[in-house]
Amino acid sequence: AKNYGLGQVRNPSEREAERALHGAIFEAATAFGHLRRLQILRRLAHGGATTTERIMEELRMSDAAASRHLDKLARRGYVQVTRTGRSVTYALAGSSKTPLHAQLFEIVRATWSDN
Numbered sequence: 001a002k003n004y005g006l007g008q009v010r011n012p013s014e015r016e017a018e019r020a021l022h023g024a025i026f027e028a029a030t031a032f033g034h035l036r037r038l039q040i041l042r043r044l045a046h047g048g049a050t051t052t053e054r055i056m057e058e059l060r061m062s063d064a065a066a067s068r069h070l071d072k073l074a075r076r077g078y079v080q081v082t083r084t085g086r087s088v089t090y091a092l093a094g095s096s097k098t099p100l101h102a103q104l105f106e107i108v109r110a111t112w113s114d115n
Contacts, residue, residue, distance in 0.1 A: 028101045031076040032108050036061060037069045041078060041092070041105075042112060049082075049091035077101055 031037055039059050044050065047058075055066045070090055073079040077097030082089045096102035 024098060024100055027076060028098070028104050031073055031078055032104070034069065036065060037073055038108070040066075040069055040073060040090075041108070044079065044090065044092045045109065045112075049089050051087070051089055055090070078105060 031041075036059070040055060043055065043058060050058075052063065052066050052070065055061060055070065056063060059066070061069075070079060070081075074081050074090075077093055078101070080091050080093045082091070096105065
């Protein structure tokens with residue numbers, strides 16, 4: 001619990017540290033709890049930065065579904081959002097939110113058959 005990479009939790013009690021760790025694990029792991037989010041991550045890993053429209057077209061998702069899943073991935077720190085005027089581009093984040101997030105993503109990436 002002491003080395004899970006949440007810098008905002010300093011000198012907590014053991015119980016607080018455990019609660020924060022469980023929250024971080026849940027938050028990081030739920031990014032991979034839906035097939036569409038996995039499809040988006042895989043697309044970004046292999047195809048580079050893209051727009052919502054391209055995600056919709058390539059992965060056959062509605063605007064609402066693509067936006068919802070991209071937002072969840074961005075909040076969890078796996079996807080970086082770049083806004084330029086009216087244009088929005090999504091890419092894999094250059095760095096992970098925490099070491100835990102990085103480790104979980106590496107586990108998921110290792111299961112992709114085309115790695």
